[in-house]
Every structure is written in C-alpha cells, then in structure tokens.
Amino acid sequence: MAKPHKPSTLRPAKGLPDRDTLIQFLREAGSADKADIAKAFGLKGEQRRALREMLRDLQNEGALGTRGRKGFAEAGAVPPVGVADIVERDNDGDLLVRLVKGGEDVPLARLAPDRNEAQGGAPGMGDRVLVRFGRTETGELEARLIKRLGQSAHRLLGVVRKGKREVRVEPVDRRSKDSLVLFDPDAAKLREGDLVLCSIETAVQKYGPKRGKVLEVLGREDDPRAASLIAIHAHGIPTGFTDQAQSEALAAQPPTLEGRDDLRDLPFVTIDPVDARDHDDAVFAHPDPDPKNAEGWIVWVAIADVAAYVRAGTALDREAREKGNSVYFPDRVEPMLPERLSNGLCSLREGENRACMAVRMVFDKGGRKTGHKFVRGLMRSAAKLSYEQAQAAIDGTPDDKTGPLLDGVLKPLWAAYHAMLKGRLVRSPLAIESMERKIIINPEGEITSITPRPSLEAHRLIEEMMIQANVCAAETLEARKTPLLYRIHDTPSQEKVMSLAEFLGTLGINWSKGEAPRTDRFNKLLDDTREGPHAEIVNEVVLRTQMQAIYSSENIGHFGLNLARYAHFTSPIRRYADLIVHRALIRALKLGEDGLTDQDISQIKDTAERITFAERRAMAAERDATDRYVAAFLQDKVGAAFLGRITGVTRFGLFVRLNDTGADGLVPVSSLGGEYFVHDDRSHALVGERTGARWPLGMAVEVKLLEATPVTGGLIFEMLSEPAKADPNAPRPRLGVRGRGGPPRGGPRGRPSGKAASPGKRRR
Structure with missing residues (x-):
C-alpha cells in the first residue's frame, strides 16, 4: 500500500x-x-x-x-490511497464512497468499475474498501478498488415488532429513525420483543423501507440486563478473549522474589469501591525519618505489575491493545484482561503475594515533592478496604478490620494526604464539581435505587496519591528520554473562552476576554459563585468550556490538573496506556527483559490514537447503558412530577436533569406554550418571540414524565413550571425571524441540523 x-x-x-x-x-x-x-x-x-x-x-x-x-x-485533498465506506448510489447506479478519515470538505468519489468483480464479488452498500484516489479527464474525483475490507457500520441493532403482514426491526439507537423490514423466511420464527443484530440489504431500492437480514438473536428487550448488552453491541465493544489469550492467562504463575525488592513488610492497603473485584493500587505512608525533612512524609504507591504477565507481541497484548480499556456497566464489566489476571494474579488481593511496580515519593511538610524512586517489588496487601470503611474509621467509627490499622496505617495516610493537599492548593487544579449516579441492581438484574455517589475525603486521598505517582512516571521517563504515552489536556480554545465570557456577561459577571485561561481563574469564578443562585449553571458552563483529555506521544501538559507532564501509570489492569508506561519504566530503569519493545515504540503514536478512541467508545457505551437503566427504573413512574434543572438548551427543546436520580430527558420546544421560542446561544436560553419569556440554562424547574423508553434510554418530559420573566436588558427576537429547526433527524440526542425551511414551507 x-x-x-x-x-x-x-x-x-x-x-x-x-x-x-x-x-x-x-x-x-x-x-x-x-x-x-x-x-x-x-x-x-x-x-x-x-x-x-x-x-x-x-x-x-x-x-x-x-x-x-x-x-x-x-481543503478537498485526499491521500493517494485511503480507506473509504460505500455510502450512496447515484441515479445511474454507480457507487459513491466517502473517505473514512475525511472531513466535510472531502467530496464523495465515484467508485470505478473493477475488472475482477466476477472473481471476488462486487462491493455493495455498506462495504468498507481500500481504494486509490485519482481524477478523471473531466476532473471528477474517482476511487479505484484495491481491496474489500468487509462491512462498515451498515448493521442495525433493534427490537422485533411483528405485524399482520410483516416483521419489522425498530432500532435501539434513539438517533436512528429507519426501521428494517425482514423478508427472510425464518423471520416468522422470531418473537415480539427479540433483540436482534441485522445486516442492511445492499441491493438497490429507491422506495419503501429498508430491508434487513437477521444475523444474530442477542436476547430479549424485557431482560433487566438488556441495557448493557445493547450498549456493548451498539458501540462495537470487543468482548471475550480468544482461546490463545485464555491459554496464556491460564499458564501464568504466581510471582517470586527473583529480580524484585521485598516489600512485604510494608503494610500496604487497597482502598476501592465496596463492590470492586480488581485492585490495581495499594498505598502506605509514614513520616520521613530524615532530619533534613522535618514533618515530611514518605508515600508509597504500589501498582499491579501487569507487564510481567502481558508481554509485547502475545495474544494477550494484541487483544488488550484492541480493547484499550475495561468497560464498566452497572451490572457487568467487559474486562481488558481475562479474569485469571484481572481478578487473580494481577489483583492486589489481601494477604497474597503479588508482583508490583512501586514508587517511593518524598514530600516536605508543605506538600512539595522533593524526590521519588521506582522499584519492582513483591508486596502483600495488609487489608482490602472500601472508601466508606476507611472514611468511617478516620471519622471515629472504626470496625473490627480498620480498628487495628487506624494508628499505624490509616492516620499516617491521612496526615500525609493533608500535607500533599497544601501542594495541591498551590498548584490549583480545576475544581469543577460533578454529580455521579450509582445504580443499585439486585441479583435478578432489577434496579432497586439510583442515588448520587458520595464524595468522600477518602476518594480525594487516593486520587491525589495516584496523580502524584503518575507525575513521577512521566518525569522519570522524560528524564531518561524514553518514549511514553502522555495523558494530555489542552488549554480551552479561544472560541470557548469568548463564549464563556459572553454568557457570564448575561449574568452580570465580568470575565476578561484578553487574559489567558488559567485554572486559578476558573477556580476563583467557581468559588465566587458557589453560594449564589448561579452556582450550578456556572459550574456547568465552565465544564463545557474545557477540552477533552486524550493520550498522545507528544506532550503539551495537562491543563485541568495544571501539570507540565503527566502519564497514566496506576491502572494497568484496566487501561492499556498504563501498561505501556510500565513497560517504558522497565526499559528505562533496566528492571527486566519485559520492557518496552522497539515495536511498541514504532507504533506508539498509533497506540495513542487507538486507545483514545477506545476510551471515547467506552464512555459512550457506559453512558448509554446508564440512560437505559434509568429509563427502565422510571418506566412505572410515567405521569409523576419531578424537580430538576435545565442542563441543555437547543433549538428543538430543553434538556432537564432530575435532582433525585440525575436522569436526563427532553422537553420538546413544541410543548412549551403558545408562542414561538428562539434559541439565544449567547445566553444559553430559549426566548419567547412575543413576550421575551425565558428558559435559561441552569433554571430550577418542575416537570412531568410523559414517556420512558428503556430500549432507547429516552425520557420525554412536560414542563410544569412557568418561564422566567423577560430580561429588560436583552434584545427581543424580531417577529417573523425564525432560524428554527425541529428536532434533528437523529432525534433529541442527535446533532442539531442546519437551517430549516421558513414558516409556511415544508421540506420535500
């Protein structure tokens, strides 16, 4: 190629x-x-x-x-050779392809006829192909087939709906409006409510519904655990392991002391969620005996030595790289590594010898890190604790397990953290608050409750110790000029900062547009508004102003944490990035023969892109599964009223988040009243065309649940509250000026479409 x-x-x-x-x-x-x-x-x-x-x-x-x-x-440029999807067929029947990594500037290219079609079969709609791009004599962009790569995303996950004359499949993706009609003779054997994976027929069909063929029956829509199953298939989450990977995992042996420092005398403890099954990290702290560092602390962080079991080039390594990370759902986990490793030999179990990569960090009394050292060791966890358990002990109510550990282990950990906290306050990382939901599911798979996840000091202690260990990894590898995967977070773009400044102006809050964005500036804004009426809306808009963190082989620092260099080191059981950093440390510090390989280095940029994509994929799948579980929980509460807050304002309606469950749903703009509402993107509000009445972002409201659809995760609300009064300082929308569009084709969660037809006109 x-x-x-x-x-x-x-x-x-x-x-x-x-x-x-x-x-x-x-x-x-x-x-x-x-x-x-x-x-x-x-x-x-x-x-x-x-x-x-x-x-x-x-x-x-x-x-x-x-x-x-x-x-x-x-603009318009295409590579000589590229991967493309066959996406359309023109009136003459010719296939048109779109460059997979192309932007909107890249035109569709006509797929030239292939002389070898008779041998290999003609490509069709939905196929992914490797093509050579060129220009025809008339200058038209043309693609010549090199190789068929298989099906692209032309599959549909849906639910069977049986009628008198036909069997249809309705999509589970709320953004999709197309249903399929099944003409397969076996379709009659399907049951109403079956969850199926279908292929979309590639034959030419100008009119009527699309045709499909069932590839696999996955389960039932009324199965309480269907939500995570749908998310896994809808987002293409890799599942399971090959026989070769499983064999490699089963062949792994418990660790020995050979080539390792003996750390078993250090009383490490793991502190994790109460339902955690894998334990990546353990911590221990004690006062620094060095008189030159009076009131200073030694903090140890030990991390599972996954690199000892997952060697470069093995089936385990290939499949872990493809998965990128473990994916966590309310009722199950799709792990990056087989259970023999993730919950066994790589998990820092209480009372069992475990291989580890550990870092010994030295902090002065002001929380400044003055030195660190990595070792490859053998450790034994003294106790497996939950966040709530450790916090309760520190707060004065230890139990039988934490009582003996209180003075020798837990109190020193907290004292070291309070010293580290001084350094954190000087650094001033972003202090944005976010509410996480905890979904409680009984053994039958039914949701019993949805509650906000508590935020404890124990959470922040572990978080800060992990952050510092990650910094040590990046600093060590940079100093030794060893390639690594950074975790980077870019500074907010000028456009986002300008938008923030304009919005704050509508609230009467000054924000200098010319001053560079800094974390301490954002934190002061959050502190100044925390006790006021705009606290939640300001927190939400500051969050949306930030860029997304990614993995990269090039370092630009981490804006949110306000760190010059940062890498993920502390979760190699569930993140491939951390495994690469472990291998890099082994190579740089000469800690064994299983370190970073030349092949790892040659593909490190590609690895960064792959695992960033895998992380986005996992986040989307986890979010979708949660939405479906929440919709299932609220299904029998249709007609009930709830208190919430407006968290999204679009041309087609308002997104409202309920206070009790954190559930998000849509209030369609068409249901807001008798007048037309205009989307004011500057003030993040819907504004009445005649009265100026406003529905602003962050407004507390009461809504009634009209519809809950577990199979899609969609919630539809009716607004019960009255809008806010007109802002006398804001310009009124001019009557008759409407840039209105209804809900985007993809539904309320889709990307808003472009300008719609003017009033009185209808799209053809």
Missing part, C-alpha cells in the same frame, strides 16, 4: 510559518496533526498557540479540512 509523505521527512524553515507556507506544507505532506506541524517548524510555547489560531482561521475560511480526529489537510 502506498503511503503519503510523512511530515518528518520535510524540512521547512524553522519558525511560525505564514499561511501560504503552511498550506504548501500540508499539500506536500498530505495531512498532518498539530503536533507534527509544530515539530516540523520547531514551534514551542506561544508559537504553538499562534499555530492553533492559524489552523482554526484557515479551517473557518474553508482553506483547510480535518482528517481523522486531529489531522488537517488542504
């Missing part, structure tokens, strides 16, 4: 390029991400920020387009 030029092979002049030079560079490179461009031109600090602004401006002007998650290319 031909490859485009890599940016690193080009040698442009150093320094911030002008616009023409940047476009020429991308033209020659094919595509490149910001890190590649910055490296090619030798940009650092302010110049990187200026590059980001230039890329954004060129993209807004239409001169550049996106490629993949982070790449840029000249």
